[in-house]
Amino acid sequence: MNIGDVAQRSGLPAKTIRYYEDIGLIKPMRDTNGYRRFRDSDLHKLAFLGRARALGFTIEDCRTLLALYEDNTRASADVKDLAQAHLAKIEDKILQLQSMRDTLSELVHSCAGDNRPDCPILSDLATGQH
Amino acid sequence: MNIGDVAQRSGLPAKTIRYYEDIGLIKPMRDTNGYRRFRDSDLHKLAFLGRARALGFTIEDCRTLLALYEDNTRASADVKDLAQAHLAKIEDKILQLQSMRDTLSELVHSCAGDNRPDCPILSDLATGQH
DNA sequence: CTTGACCCTCCAGTGACTGGAAGCCCTATG
DNA sequence: CATAGGGCTTCCAGTCACTGGAGGGTCAAG
Numbered sequence: 001m002n003i004g005d006v007a008q009r010s011g012l013p014a015k016t017i018r019y020y021e022d023i024g025l026i027k028p029m030r031d032t033n034g035y036r037r038f039r040d041s042d043l044h045k046l047a048f049l050g051r052a053r054a055l056g057f058t059i060e061d062c063r064t065l066l067a068l069y070e071d072n073t074r075a076s077a078d079v080k081d082l083a084q085a086h087l088a089k090i091e092d093k094i095l096q097l098q099s100m101r102d103t104l105s106e107l108v109h110s111c112a113g114d115n116r117p118d119c120p121i122l123s124d125l126a127t128g129q130h
Numbered sequence: 131m132n133i134g135d136v137a138q139r140s141g142l143p144a145k146t147i148r149y150y151e152d153i154g155l156i157k158p159m160r161d162t163n164g165y166r167r168f169r170d171s172d173l174h175k176l177a178f179l180g181r182a183r184a185l186g187f188t189i190e191d192c193r194t195l196l197a198l199y200e201d202n203t204r205a206s207a208d209v210k211d212l213a214q215a216h217l218a219k220i221e222d223k224i225l226q227l228q229s230m231r232d233t234l235s236e237l238v239h240s241c242a243g244d245n246r247p248d249c250p251i252l253s254d255l256a257t258g259q260h
Numbered sequence: 261c262t263t264g265a266c267c268c269t270c271c272a273g274t275g276a277c278t279g280g281a282a283g284c285c286c287t288a289t290g
Numbered sequence: 291c292a293t294a295g296g297g298c299t300t301c302c303a304g305t306c307a308c309t310g311g312a313g314g315g316t317c318a319a320g
Contacts, residue, residue, distance in 0.1 A: 004297065014298090015278060023276095033285060035298060044256070051255050056230045059276065069252045079251050080243035087234045090227055097224045100186045104217045113210035121209050122199045125181050126174070134266065144267090145309060153307095163316060165267055189307065 001038040010046040017046060025049060025063060057086055106130075131168040140176040147176060155179060155193060187216055236260075 007014040028036040110120040137144040158166040198204045240250045
């Protein structure tokens with residue numbers, strides 16, 4: 001398969017796939033014309049990466065996950081630990097965003113949104129007081 | 131005030147304050163020795179920026195907000211629109227993260243986390259099937 | 261006069277791509 | 291056989307909002 005094929009099948013942009021090769025996540029073969037030639041195993045890895053990235057794992061996490069995936073002697077505890085740490089970060093971020101949302105939502109609702117200049121949003125930003 | 135003072139009072143790192151000057155958000159004076167000299171109005175702006183950033187506004191949004199803040203003829207609708215658009219983005223991101231969290235949480239719970247290699251997290255990443 | 265805490269500028273790196281330029285390769289058509 | 295298009299290649303630069311560090315000037319206290 002050429003890069004266009006795997007891009008379509010994996011759902012990843014060709015640019016991203018080249019980038020993943022650059023940073024050593026995949027190692028496709030090369031045809032004599034210089035084109036990358038992808039085996040099924042490469043496609044498989046890319047799909048794996050796509051799903052891991054969609055769950056918000058960092059590239060370095062993905063590298064580790066791939067290594068664990070390919071190591072048949074892994075302990076599932078290692079995978080679970082990684083996933084749990086990541087889950088904790090996500091939950092943290094959700095809390096942060098929710099707090100932003102709550103404040104912002106309150107401000108938005110308290111603003112008339114007409115053509116007068118008075119604006120509680122700006123007042124709040126200026127003073128830190130509601 | 132020198133940069134250290136405003137850093138402490140605004141809660142922003144000195145590096146960040148220099149960066150904000152670089153990109154034209156603030157324009158502190160200079161002493162003869164080359165040190166930045168901050169007026170109260172600069173400190174005020176920095177505090178404003180700190181609060182806007184804490185609400186997740188981008189730097190460009192902050193630039194606009196500052197301009198609106200300093201424009202006494204602004205329409206509060208302009209501020210509200212900006213804030214509402216930002217709120218929508220935050221809510222979007224929360225939904226994305228919650229979806230990640232749900233999937234991930236399910237996977238984590240289904241993984242034994244012992245020293246055996248069997249791991250539903252990896253199986254899911256590999257196949258996209260639970 | 262020295263020490264230590266400030267301050268300065270400039271450069272490079274972060275994460276994970278993304279866009280674009282310049283140019284080679286392959287296939288199909290006139 | 292020439293050409294047009296689409297796909298492939300590499301390399302460089304830009305994104306966002308800082309952050310770290312090198313290398314060096316300035317200031318107040320002892």
